[in-house]
Amino acid sequence: MYEFLTGFMFWLALGVCLIGMAVRTILYFKGLQWNLDRVAYKAYPVQGFKGAIRSIYKWILPFGTHGWRKQPFMTVMFFSFHIGAVVVPLFLLAHNLFLKEQLGFSLITINGGVADFLSWLVIITLIFIILRRLALPEVRILTNWYDYLIILISAAPFITGLLARYEVGNYSFWLLAHIISGELLLFAIPFTKLSHIFLFFASRAQLGMDYGIKRGGLKGTVMDW
Amino acid sequence: MPEGIFCNKKPIETQEELTALLGDTSGTQYYKEMKELDVDTKLLWTTIQNTCKSRIRTWLEICAHCGMCADSCFLYLVNDRDPKQVPAYKIQSTLGEIVKRKGNVDNEFMLMAMETAWAKCTCCNRCGMYCPHGIDMGIMFGYLRGLLYQQGFVPWELKIGAGMHRVYRAQMDVSEEEFVETFQWMVEENEEEYPGLTVPVDVENADIMYTVNAREVKHYPEDLAEAAILFHAAGENWTIPSKGWEQTSLAMFAGDWAACKMQVENVYAAMERLKPKRMVGTECGHAHRATVVEGPYWAGRQDGRPPVECIHYIEWLAEALREGKLKIDPERRIKVPVTLQDSCNYVRNHGLRETAREILSYIVEPGYYREMSPNREHNFCCGGGGGFNGIGLFRPQRNKGLITKRDQIIATGAELVIAPCHNCWDAIRDLEEEFEIGIKWSFLKPLVISMLELPDHMKPEE
Ligand code: HEM
Ligand code: SF4
Numbered sequence: 047m048y049e050f051l052t053g054f055m056f057w058l059a060l061g062v063c064l065i066g067m068a069v070r071t072i073l074y075f076k077g078l079q080w081n082l083d084r085v086a087y088k089a090y091p092v093q094g095f096k097g098a099i100r101s102i103y104k105w106i107l108p109f110g111t112h113g114w115r116k117q118p119f120m121t122v123m124f125f126s127f128h129i130g131a132v133v134v135p136l137f138l139l140a141h142n143l144f145l146k147e148q149l150g151f152s153l154i155t156i157n158g159g160v161a162d163f164l165s166w167l168v169i170i171t172l173i174f175i176i177l178r179r180l181a182l183p184e185v186r187i188l189t190n191w192y193d194y195l196i197i198l199i200s201a202a203p204f205i206t207g208l209l210a211r212y213e214v215g216n217y218s219f220w221l222l223a224h225i226i227s228g229e230l231l232l233f234a235i236p237f238t239k240l241s242h243i244f245l246f247f248a249s250r251a252q253l254g255m256d257y258g259i260k261r262g263g264l265k266g267t268v269m270d271w
Numbered sequence: 272m273p274e275g276i277f278c279n280k281k282p283i284e285t286q287e288e289l290t291a292l293l294g295d296t297s298g299t300q301y302y303k304e305m306k307e308l309d310v311d312t313k314l315l316w317t318t319i320q321n322t323c324k325s326r327i328r329t330w331l332e333i334c335a336h337c338g339m340c341a342d343s344c345f346l347y348l349v350n351d352r353d354p355k356q357v358p359a360y361k362i363q364s365t366l367g368e369i370v371k372r373k374g375n376v377d378n379e380f381m382l383m384a385m386e387t388a389w390a391k392c393t394c395c396n397r398c399g400m401y402c403p404h405g406i407d408m409g410i411m412f413g414y415l416r417g418l419l420y421q422q423g424f425v426p427w428e429l430k431i432g433a434g435m436h437r438v439y440r441a442q443m444d445v446s447e448e449e450f451v452e453t454f455q456w457m458v459e460e461n462e463e464e465y466p467g468l469t470v471p472v473d474v475e476n477a478d479i480m481y482t483v484n485a486r487e488v489k490h491y492p493e494d495l496a497e498a499a500i501l502f503h504a505a506g507e508n509w510t511i512p513s514k515g516w517e518q519t520s521l522a523m524f525a526g527d528w529a530a531c532k533m534q535v536e537n538v539y540a541a542m543e544r545l546k547p548k549r550m551v552g553t554e555c556g557h558a559h560r561a562t563v564v565e566g567p568y569w570a571g572r573q574d575g576r577p578p579v580e581c582i583h584y585i586e587w588l589a590e591a592l593r594e595g596k597l598k599i600d601p602e603r604r605i606k607v608p609v610t611l612q613d614s615c616n617y618v619r620n621h622g623l624r625e626t627a628r629e630i631l632s633y634i635v636e637p638g639y640y641r642e643m644s645p646n647r648e649h650n651f652c653c654g655g656g657g658g659f660n661g662i663g664l665f666r667p668q669r670n671k672g673l674i675t676k677r678d679q680i681i682a683t684g685a686e687l688v689i690a691p692c693h694n695c696w697d698a699i700r701d702l703e704e705e706f707e708i709g710i711k712w713s714f715l716k717p718l719v720i721s722m723l724e725l726p727d728h729m730k731p732e733e
């Protein structure tokens with residue numbers, strides 16, 4: 047079971063995720079049409095590129111934009127959650143030992159204390175994100191079961207990972223559950239809203255090109271995000 | 272009854288059809304027929320498949336439902352934070368549903384979508400600046416309007432407006448002769464006061480080709496005279512085209528893309544015929560958006576630019592003041608608290624955020640200028656954009672929409688609001704009528720003329 051999950055299934059999940067997202071990202075950019083979108087992407091590659099980079103850069107900076115500054119609570123929750131969600135899976139020591147074993151290379155790693163802290167942060171901030179969803183009428187009206195499913199899929203690897211880490215009950219049970227939920231997350235990425243992990247950059251780049259080219263960029267105005 | 276006599280899927284193509292539809296006062300019959308109008312679901316779905324590509328589809332899919340766009344929309348704020356006014360909700364429950372149901376929606380749905388697209392959104396594009404994913408609901412509402420127009424679900428005034436462009440290549444029934452004659456008449460009226468004042472018609476290779484808003488011809492002809500006076504005072508080599516002089520596009524508000532193309536190609540043809548160095552358009556926001564920003568794309572111009580360089584009136588005015596072509600008498604500068612309305616159409620959507628401020632630095636006595644908050648590209652819509660001002664059916668919603676601007680203005684303490692945009696100007700006039708907050712409002716042209724130091728060649732003979 048363990049062999050199968052860490053062998054074949056792991057490669058399948060990773061392959062589906064990466065190839066799926068590569069395909070989706072390519073299709074996204076191929077689907078941008080200068081005449082329908084009314085943005086002359088190809089005519090101004092340099093201005094478009096600059097606009098795209100700025101639009102992404104400003105928004106991945108905590109409090110980097112008017113939008114983030116306007117909603118400090120959400121900003122703190124969002125960044126705390128996302129830093130954990132991105133950093134822990136990529137740089138956890140155990141993950142990298144596994145990677146080394148499988149591929150012969152590994153990434154830099156974070157120490158155990160930091161990993162614990164970030165994992166707890168992910169769970170706690172997700173709880174606040176759920177509470178926010180329930181509490182604010184303007185968010186409640188947008189929310190459906192699918193949003194909770196996405197939160198569940200995102201949270202599951204962290205919950206099971208921590209349970210295994212603290213050896214609550216049966217370690218190997220939680221470890222298997224952790225691997226399964228992690229692979230489920232990888233499978234889900236290209237087919238659900240989790241595709242935003244890649245498409246966020248695509249979508250932000252598009253609006254950045256729009257501003258960088260059409261909406262003032264060619265006039266030399268740098269958008270105040 | 273599927274297709275009505277007035278309310279149907281066919282655009283207005285002739286003068287007779289226009290007159291008939293105008294005869295249906297306030298669209299009483301039109302809206303009655305709309306309640307029975309069938310939805311061509313097949314056409315709807317084919318259109319979506321052909322025109323709804325990755326940008327909009329991805330926006331609809333990855334929206335995190337986080338609600339961060341809520342506060343950015345003035346209509347959400349003035350409607351007591353009604354959750355149904357959250358931009359993401361408005362677009363998901365209309366365009367999002369249509370796409371999800373593959374076009375299988377009924378009459379009742381389309382009526383709801385029409386109200387949402389025209390009475391709950393002015394396409395000001397502010398929400399797009401506040402969404403972490405860069406989802407611009409204003410753009411999607413523009414797209415939705417196109418789908419609704421194609422199905423005949425469009426407010427009466429805008430069906431007429433788009434028809435006007437199709438028949439007259441102008442937003443109102445103003446013919447080419449009428450335009451030229453009105454301009455000439457207004458110039459003659461002012462000749463005595465400003466010797467040498469003329470309006471050069473169809474002159475080739477001029478430095479400036481001037482285009483206007485048909486309303487000026489019909490209702491505010493003094494605006495034409497003011498433009499002539501300022502060009503003359505600045506010593507500009509300018510002209511007007513007898514054909515292709517209308518810069519606005521109600522077709523854009525209606526979502527009638529074919530009419531948008533016809534309209535803008537008419538103006539571009541004038542540029543190609545007269546070969547001016549530049550085109551200058553009047554003090555209008557959506558006219559600039561239509562002819563300069565969006566127009567090139569409707570006309571299929573791959574470089575996204577009109578045939579010659581086109582600038583907004585404020586760009587010309589700022590330049591003329593900066594270069595000393597126009598001279599201001601410092602004694603007569605504005606000496607009351609004054610504020611500026613940033614028009615979404617050329618500030619947020621074309622980057623002209625400092626231009627009007629430069630003009631004000633020349634014409635306002637230091638210490639009297641007050642910024643609205645927020646301002647520049649973050650400014651709120653005046654409340655009447657995207658056609659909202661002109662739709663009788665949605666007048667109560669529009670009036671409510673004015674409250675944001677009213678409160679922004681009150682907070683500045685200004686007595687005068689400068690609005691270099693016809694739509695904003697109208698909205699601010701209406702908000703004064705509705706709420707009587709004791710302000711005055713103005714375009715830039717009359718203000719500048721009132722403090723102009725006339726060059727010698729223009730001084731009236733003794
Ligand atoms: C570099 C990678 C990523 C970027 C740029 C990114 C960006 C975003 C953005 C812009 C939002 C919407 C804004 C908001 O909710 O306030 C969002 C929401 C969300 N993201 Fe990510 N994300 C990334 C990676 C991830 C990963 C790895 C996960 C899961 C493990 C994840 C799970 C979520 C969830 C669950 C939400 C919805 C939160 C809610 O319910 O409000 N994201 N992300
Ligand atoms: S801010 Fe963007 S992602 Fe969030 S609900 Fe609004 S449109 Fe959706």
Ligand code: SF4
Nearest residue numbers: 344392393396398409
């Ligand atoms: S475009 Fe403007 S009016 Fe429309 S939803 Fe967005 S913020 Fe509101």
Ligand code: SF4
Nearest residue numbers: 556615616653656694
């Ligand atoms: S009328 Fe003026 S403020 Fe309102 S949407 Fe148009 S440009 Fe913006």
